[in-house]
Amino acid sequence: IISLRTAADWFGTPPPDKPYCPLARDITFSGQHVAAVVAETFERAVAAAALVKVSYEETPAIVDLSDAKAGDGIAIDAMTKEWGDAQGAFASAPVRICAAYNTPREYQAPMEPHGLIARWEGDHLTVWEPSQWLDGMARTYAEWFGVPFENVRLVSPYIGGGFGSKALALSHGAVAACAAKMLGRPVRLVMTRPQTFTGYGGRAATRQTVTIGADVQGKIQSIVHRGVNETSIDGMWVEPLGSVTSIMYTTPNFSSKQNVVRVNSVVPGAMRAPGENPSAFGIESAIDELAYEVGIDPLEIRLRNYAEQDPHAKKAWSTRQLREAFAAGAERFGWSRRTPEPRSMRDGNQLIGWGVAAGTYPVRRAYGEALVRILADGSVEVESSSIDMGQGTYTILAQTAAETLG
Structure with missing residues (x-):
């Protein structure tokens, strides 16, 4: 064994706005990194780590969103979007849908686990690490160790799968860089497969309630969307649950609000369309329920409520060809052969169902240079x-x- 390091040996002070504080003394979730053993070989490091004993002082914990101690959470004012009188229009609508949807925690689990090699040369740090955001990760390393940004070099030939999980510098990277600094030699650290579920956050669990008021022809008069997502005790992650709801369908009355609840879990993070994925799941499921309630084809009801422009800003879309996509998909899929009654379609002895859903993702533009x-x-x-x-x-x-x- 070369060295065993704990929080008392931490080199540098992580910024207060960074949730990934490695080897912290206060433990807030199961799977949190508490110690690091450095050895000449993988086998020796694993054997030595198994000998480490940690004593804990237990305190009450909030396990998940269903925990009674979780409460209503923190209101995220930036996520509030309202126009018209959504509650009043819903109350007076001939057709009313009120549905609740939950999504569980989801994990990226890339084929190549997270790992890196860290090497210091004076106050210059080189990190060989798969990265989805080179500049962002390099800046975090610079902040962690109090060195200029230009002193950090990040080398990332290939990703090995990331799905959002390799976009930020995480606590295991700080541990490796810290150990390399203390020992004056390169250090390699690779996460085990179990640690890919606890060492960093996947998609946050969410709870959503979507209410839709409409007329008997299926024209939407009101949408009310309430969402809650989990975040960690010492970090903040907001999963924008109303992002798709507010722009997908036209309505004269709309209200979307969101809270965040702190639980004893690793801070969640980006995972394949963060926000847009659970938001689309909520509104699209509710639209299907509306279609069933009024007896209208689910594709037709989406076309009847098609948003020709931004429903709130009243601005033209930069690009929106959803109507054309619906038409092309319906033709190629043979949508006209769909029968609306549940359990009415079969493929041999198997019951089958045909459905439709839409989604959107914002256009993000930034300058580039080479x-x-x-x-x-x-x-x-x-x-x-x-x-x-x-x-x-x-x-x-x-x-x-x-x-x-x-």
């Missing part, structure tokens, strides 16, 4: 902090440079 060098031998070198998650970015950059430079 450094291109023409070397003495005539070859070209392209430098960029963009990463390749399977879309072929590296190939595209090479093709772009070749085409541009002839």
Whole structure:
């Protein structure tokens, strides 16, 4: 064994707004990192870690959103969006739908577990680590150790699967960098498969209530969306549960509010369309229930309430071809053969069902830059902090440079 480190040995002070404080003395969730053992080989490190005994002083815990101690949580004012009189319009609507939906915690579980190699050379840190956001992770390392941003070099040839979980610098990275600093030599750390479920956050569990008021033709008069997501005791994660609801269908009256409840769990994080995924699940499920209630085809009811422009801002969409997508999908899928009665469709001896749902994701734009060098031998070198998650970015950059430079 080379070294065993605990919170008392922590090098540097993590910023107060960063939830990932490694080897903290106060334990807030099961699976939290409490100690690190450094050894010459993997086998010795595993054996030594198994010998570590930790004593705890137990305190009351809030397990999940259903815990009676959780309460109503914290209101997130930034998530509130309202226009018209949603409650009044719902009360007077001929058709009323009120439904509750829950989504569980979900985990990214990438094929390649999280891992890194950290090496210090003076006050310069080099980290070899799969990253979905090179600049963001490098800035966090710089903040953790109090060094300039330009002193941190992050090397990430490939991701090995991330799904949002490799977009931030996490506590295991700080542990490895801390150990490397203390020992004056490179340190490699790889998360075990069980630790991929407790060492960082997946998608937060949510509770949603969606009420829809409509006329007998299925035209929506009111939508009220209430959402709650879990976050950790010492971190904050807001899963924007009304993000899709507020723009997917046109309505003269709308209200969306959200709370966040602190539970004893690792702080949640981004996972494949954060916010948009559970938000779409809530509103689309409620739209299906409305279609069933008024006896209208679920595709037709979506077209009757199609939002030609932003329902609140009254601005034109930058792009929205959902109507065309519905038409093309219905034709290719053979939607006209669908029968609306439950348990009325079969494939041989199997009961089957055909459904439709829509979703949206915001357009995010930012400037980009790259450094291109023409070397003495005539070859070209392209430098960029963009990463390749399977879309072929590296190939595209090479093709772009070749085409541009002839």
